[in-house]
Amino acid sequence: MQSLILDTPTVTSLVRAATAAPSLHNAQPWRFRFLTDSVTFQVRASLDRALPREDPHGRALHMGCAAALLNLRVAAAHAGWLPLTALLPDPYDPRLLATVRLERPLGGLHPEAVPDTEPGPEDLAALAALHPAIRRRHTCRQPFREEPVPVELRAALCQAAGREGARLRFPEPDEAWRLLETSRDAEGRDLAPFTTATTGAPSPNLAVIGTTEDRSVDWLRTGQAMERALLLAAGHGLTAVLTCHTPGWHEPHAPDHPQAMIRFGYAPASPATPRRPTSLVLDIV
Numbered sequence: 001m002q003s004l005i006l007d008t009p010t011v012t013s014l015v016r017a018a019t020a021a022p023s024l025h026n027a028q029p030w031r032f033r034f035l036t037d038s039v040t041f042q043v044r045a046s047l048d049r050a051l052p053r054e055d056p057h058g059r060a061l062h063m064g065c066a067a068a069l070l071n072l073r074v075a076a077a078h079a080g081w082l083p084l085t086a087l088l089p090d091p092y093d094p095r096l097l098a099t100v101r102l103e104r105p106l107g108g109l110h111p112e113a114v115p116d117t118e119p120g121p122e123d124l125a126a127l128a129a130l131h132p133a134i135r136r137r138h139t140c141r142q143p144f145r146e147e148p149v150p151v152e153l154r155a156a157l158c159q160a161a162g163r164e165g166a167r168l169r170f171p172e173p174d175e176a177w178r179l180l181e182t183s184r185d186a187e188g189r190d191l192a193p194f195t196t197a198t199t200g201a202p203s204p205n206l207a208v209i210g211t212t213e214d215r216s217v218d219w220l221r222t223g224q225a226m227e228r229a230l231l232l233a234a235g236h237g238l239t240a241v242l243t244c245h246t247p248g249w250h251e252p253h254a255p256d257h258p259q260a261m262i263r264f265g266y267a268p269a270s271p272a273t274p275r276r277p278t279s280l281v282l283d284i285v
């Protein structure tokens with residue numbers, strides 16, 4: 001059986017994987033603390049990296065930090081650990097967005113010994129399998145080819161998001177139009193990446209992530225669901241562009257609160273964007 005001690009290079013490499021996550025304007029609004037004694041990572045909001053004008057309620061900040069949290073869980077599972085995650089574990093410390101305690105390494109564990117609240121062996125394998133996509137995923141900055149995403153892959157993307165407690169769906173054209181036009185009118189967002197180049201209509205590969213409620217924990221679920229779907233997509237040769245909630249997006253008859261939009265598709269590779277060095281975002285105590 002492996003040791004329960006995590007050495008500094010391993011801790012650093014897990015955090016490096018976390019920081020490859022997307023964030024609004026690449027703000028990277030996260031900090032990580034590793035508590036050696038309890039083998040636990042804290043994922044914390046870095047308020048000096050917040051964007052109060054573009055993101056006054058911190059919705060995108062939560063989503064970016066949650067995307068980093070998902071990467072951290074993927075990297076830990078890939079390294080053979082069981083990542084036990086708690087969202088917003090301390091009501092008196094709102095900057096502490098999540099903890100990830102690493103438990104006994106896989107292999108020495110009988111599947112029936114895993115309590116229900118922990119990720120089962122199947123989900124751990126699914127998480128670990130996303131690891132190569134962490135480096136492959138980049139926000140698409142190239143024109144998309146007009147090519148549909150296969151139905152089975154669309155279903156898998158919906159399932160991946162669902163595992164993180166949010167709902168990913170491909171809206172009907174009427175709803176897609178309303179969401180896009182609201183974004184353009186409220187915030188002047190460029191719709192081109194979300195539309196079909198030949199007709200200007202919403203892309204049939206446009207997905208919405210929604211949650212039943214609209215609290216900070218739902219923003220964290222959205223960020224994890226978004227990154228899980230983006231990694232799965234990247235692993236299947238898809239790329240994507242995304243945008244998050246705009247005021248006025250809520251549809252009276254919609255089944256959920258729309259939190260983010262993702263346009264999936266096929267396009268030439270986009271370059272990686274820079275990240276701050278791990279030494280600036282990680283404390284080991």
Ligand SMILES: Cc1cc2nc3c(=O)[nH]c(=O)nc-3n(C[C@H](O)[C@H](O)[C@H](O)COP(=O)(O)O)c2cc1C
Pocket residue numbers: 020021022023024025026059060061063064067137138139140189241242243244271272273
């Ligand atoms: C919550 C959130 C909102 C985002 N909104 C937009 C957006 O409106 N338009 C856009 O082009 N990219 C958006 N992005 C993508 C970021 O610009 C991108 O993640 C960042 O520049 C880092 O690049 P990378 O994703 O290629 O690593 C968003 C990302 C997140 C997490």
